[in-house]
Amino acid sequence: MSKSHSVWVSRPLFPEVLATLAQYVEVRAETKETKRSPEQLHDKLANVDGAIVSLGDRIDADVIAGNRRLRAIANLGVGYNNFDLEALTVAGILATNTPDVLTQTVADYAWALLLAAARRVCSAERWLRAGRWRGGMRFDDWLGVDVHGKTLGILGMGRIGQAIARRGAGFDMPVIYHNRTRLPEATERAYHAQYVDKTQLLQRADHLVLVLPYSVENHHAMGADELAQMKPTAVLVNIARGGIVDDAALAAALREGRLAAAGLDVFEGEPSVHPALRELENAVLSPHIASASADTRRAMAQLAADNLLAALGYGPNAGHPPSLLNPHALNRRRGET
Numbered sequence: 001m002s003k004s005h006s007v008w009v010s011r012p013l014f015p016e017v018l019a020t021l022a023q024y025v026e027v028r029a030e031t032k033e034t035k036r037s038p039e040q041l042h043d044k045l046a047n048v049d050g051a052i053v054s055l056g057d058r059i060d061a062d063v064i065a066g067n068r069r070l071r072a073i074a075n076l077g078v079g080y081n082n083f084d085l086e087a088l089t090v091a092g093i094l095a096t097n098t099p100d101v102l103t104q105t106v107a108d109y110a111w112a113l114l115l116a117a118a119r120r121v122c123s124a125e126r127w128l129r130a131g132r133w134r135g136g137m138r139f140d141d142w143l144g145v146d147v148h149g150k151t152l153g154i155l156g157m158g159r160i161g162q163a164i165a166r167r168g169a170g171f172d173m174p175v176i177y178h179n180r181t182r183l184p185e186a187t188e189r190a191y192h193a194q195y196v197d198k199t200q201l202l203q204r205a206d207h208l209v210l211v212l213p214y215s216v217e218n219h220h221a222m223g224a225d226e227l228a229q230m231k232p233t234a235v236l237v238n239i240a241r242g243g244i245v246d247d248a249a250l251a252a253a254l255r256e257g258r259l260a261a262a263g264l265d266v267f268e269g270e271p272s273v274h275p276a277l278r279e280l281e282n283a284v285l286s287p288h289i290a291s292a293s294a295d296t297r298r299a300m301a302q303l304a305a306d307n308l309l310a311a312l313g314y315g316p317n318a319g320h321p322p323s324l325l326n327p328h329a330l331n332r333r334r335g336e337t
Helices: 015-022 038-045 085-090 103-118 121-129 159-171 185-190 198-204 224-228 247-255 294-311 327-332
Strands: 006-009 026-029 050-053 072-075 094-096 152-155 175-178 193-195 207-210 235-238 261-264 283-285
Touching: 006 015, 015 026, 015 294, 050 294, 072 294, 085 094, 085 327, 094 294, 094 327, 103 121, 103 159, 103 207, 103 235, 103 261, 103 283, 103 294, 152 159, 152 198, 159 175, 175 198, 185 193, 224 247, 247 261
Parallel strands: 006 026, 006 050, 050 072, 072 094, 152 175, 152 207, 175 193, 207 235, 235 261, 261 283
Antiparallel strands: none
16 A cells, blocks of 8 residues: 655664554665765655654755655754754754653763773773783772762753762762753752852862753863863763863863863764874773663654654654654644645
């Protein structure tokens, strides 16, 4: 039976999720990871009604130019700085993301990076694997910094920031945070969190986790000046977005001992990583995998599919995608006045 809508999936996806889509629409799914130019993205989107894309797919005015058929774009990720949201809204194209389903997994990974960086886990493992553990270590070899009882700072206290704060209670850590908007007092009490200004956050935190969204305003929110305000014994963790940290300035601070360690899952210009960071033993580096558990990635894919189907008028949420980013686009849908 022919289907009235077709969708493009820009990367390999779980078969069961593709099967869900295929119950309602024609599915054109890619079978391998591919980096595409704007022109290639334009061509892929030219004759479909919807698409599931990833953070590496930049969807802007040029990519959707002249496309009168496209109705919805579902992002595989909570972030959406790959979307020109204004251009999509003007074009009447619904845009969605995948919040909530990855909150706990990403919070877990923030702690994995924090602990690994603070206690020098990765460099110690490399040293051991190289066959260099032959006894006779000094009592003061491999000294890291404690986590328990230290002050946990969080820059960006949304869902993930709050989940990270909740885990801090298990380590008997005072929690301080800075956010664009202060949380209600009841929420602060629930997470034993104290609101401070950004300067206090930088100066007081023993471990600082970045969880703020990327924007023009947040570009290099942690630059040389901000890093200079942190304790030399402090650990910085970035699970937010590349570009929030000035990676060159961070590498210099780590190399010169002005910061104890860093745990990074995101980078400026990724997949490229600043060469100076790759050379540092006190930097724990991972390839943007904070949400990479099987359960969570499957849930993200399913939510993206649910969003897309709803945007195209199918399923229990027909017409109302669960995580719509641009509700004003509903008033500009094709064929509506």
